[in-house]
Amino acid sequence: MNKDYHPKEIEKVAQNIWYQKHDTKDKLSSSENKYYVLSMFPYPSGKLHMGHVRNYTIGDVITRSNIMLGKNVFQPMGWDSFGLPAENAAIKNKVHPEEWTKSNISNMKSQLKNIGILYDWENELSTADPDYFKWEQWFFLKLLKKGLVYRKLSEVNWDPIDQTVLANEQVIDGKGWRSGAPVERKKIPQWFLKITAFADELLKDIDKLEGWPESVKLMQKNWIGKSKGLNINFKSEHDDKIFTAFTTRPDTIFGVTYIAVSINHELAIQSSKSNKDIHSFISKYKKQKLSEESSAKIEKDGIFTGKYCLHPITEEKIPIWVANYVLDNYGTGVVMGVPAHDVRDYDFAKKFNLKIIKVIDDKESSTNLPFLEDGMLMNSQQFNGIHSDVAKEKITMHFDKNKLGKEVTTYRLRDWGISRQRYWGCPIPVYYHDDGTVHPIPEEQLPVRLPKNVNLDGEGNPLNKNDKWKNFTCPITGKNATRETDTFDTFFESSWYYLRFLDPHNKNEMFNEKYKSWLPVDQYIGGIEHAILHLLYARFFYKLIRDEGLVDNDEPFKSLLSQGMVLKDGAKMSKSKGNTVDPDEMINKYGADTIRLFILFAAPPEQNLEWSDSAIEGGYKFLKRLWKLSYLINDSYSISGDENNKILIKHNETIDKVTADIFERKSYNTAIAAIMEFFNSLSKSVDEKSISQKHARVCTCTIAKLLYPITPHICFTILSVFEAEEATNPQWPEKIDGIDDNKEVQIIVQINGKLRSKIITQVGLQEDEILKIIQKDPKSREYLVGSNILKTIYIKDKLINFVIK
């Protein structure tokens, strides 16, 4: 053991030993005692950022700690390598996406190795590899056969100058990022997956996700958004057209004072033909980014169509408006406006001076509107005086009986649009005859590869422009045909990669059934930003794969840890802000262990982490002290006999605390704090020479083992000096037997809830015994003598509170 801590040297030595072992095949051959740890694989953007380091360090702590418990742990890593940034880089730097992606992967892979993460690199995969995406093309064709895939017209953000579809993030203030032209909404045919057919199952199975955070489960529930309600038919006054509006509040039917339709509704389009104002209204709001966020934030605007419909019960005339806040893709694209009891409707009615009728009374009969809760009905004819709960049912029955409407269940969840008009993605394996009919590419011709020669200049769709690739001869009829030029949404690849990790080199099948028993993933770790989309699509995909008989269970991820983001100066680290911290630089300066220690110590995993250049020094200092003390104990400490066993009690307490923190609470920051505290005690005992050489060595090894999953390199090195045979395969530490527990406990004395004194007593005393002791305690007496004790609350071994006058 060297006298000084040289992280670079010891980390290289340790990593060489770890990365020499190749045993993944053996490991996967049996799923006995299996533990599958998976960190969300990265998009290979160029360099690792601190968010990755945090994610992968947490994964490694879980991996290494479970190995120490004797589990058979599989931890793979790969690359989510299709995506938009590669095309952007191609446009900007004239590099081919494949080349760019591959060089990023090799760079990031070496960075991951430098951090000392224990991956099963033999099972590495990259989603842009035809060996990978062949199987999702194959699977897509299965779904096509089953009728779970369909094609329909759907809107996109269209850049009229670049003649290209823009992603939401490429639309800035309503304009295309490159051309600066105002975006337009354009309808084009696109492929969809019927996720809505699984809405109920996806919702119900959330209850099976015991190891998931409640917040993520709640977000998914709300996203699916199942709601029961009533489709109400409003008859047109002018013809036999019917406007069906969905509502979850049938009890407010008498409060309807207008009807609003979306700008894509048939009536809106019809009206725009004869009315210039309506035409310009619609054109104005068609030039708007296609996102729920921007539609919801936009100031409410509307225009009267001049048409009326009739109230289904009162038969009163109700004006029909076109409004920019009505969503096409939720409900029916028609909203019944109830200004008195809905915030958006209220704002709209105020702006355009529409009638407001209060039909639900609050308890105070106040005039504060809108009133959003349930209450007693008023102004509602035969339903007056009935409470909302009952009225909802009665009114629904009334509508049903008189055929004025129908009880329905709707979902907020929409089918998954999987078409992208981009080059750097997985080709959708179908082709078209001249008559427009769709045909699957024959299985033996899979994978459909991307053409290498392609012109990426940001204009048009590169695959569509590539005639050589696009033109195709139908293998059945021999006729001219054209390939589908859309590629998959990249969430497609990340929806099943956890399966392929188990069998990534299989040329003949998606994955072999012998690996079924390795599923589900035991611990999944990734950023909170994936709480809805990625995780919902992956859950959905797993059910599709289950229905093909490829896996046996219903959910892919048993446990989920969703980690917070890494911030600097209160903001997300990003190149544009110039506030990134380069992990390489940090590793060079302090070593991997210091980075790992700091990033876990700085915040609990699920919270955002504020980066601090100075705090990292603290981690480095601690490791230096650990090294120094280990050296001293090993080299020259030779005391025999322990002066007191307090340090040994602390040894045992620390093992309990750290075990719970690492395995149960996943609270790594407090685990580290407890280890530091124990280290400080040990250091003091050694200074005072009050601990024997034997126990000093035991305590050092315990610290090295407890810290091993967190800072494996330094711990490996210390252990190889102290107990050589255990260093490569350390076990989780055990408590020292026969240590007398401290049977004393501190009792807090409160007077009227305020801390006034502390007394030390034996464990387990009853209230009367405590009272006797308190009578002798001068501090307590000061407050208690001469006062009237109204009440005494005693919490055993913890606290006693006197309520006095």
Add this chain to the structure above:
RNA sequence: GCCACUGUGGUGGAAUUGGUAGACACGAGGGACUCAAAAUCCCUUUUUCGCAAGAAAGUAUCGGUUCGAGUCCGAUCAGUGGUACCA
């Protein structure tokens, strides 16, 4: 806008089931060592009042429940993530 989360010293955070607010660190101040500096070690460090003993206030804001609230409930404010084509 909507959904979810967060808010505690100068800073990161701790307080696990409603029971000692500030563990463990960073920074800062003071000291030791040194010709000097770096490194290292020791002491102090929520605020206010006080020589001290100690007292009072204090967990974003306002209110509530409770013997007792950082923790539970209601309202408000601020920040973060998601919002279906960034991944």
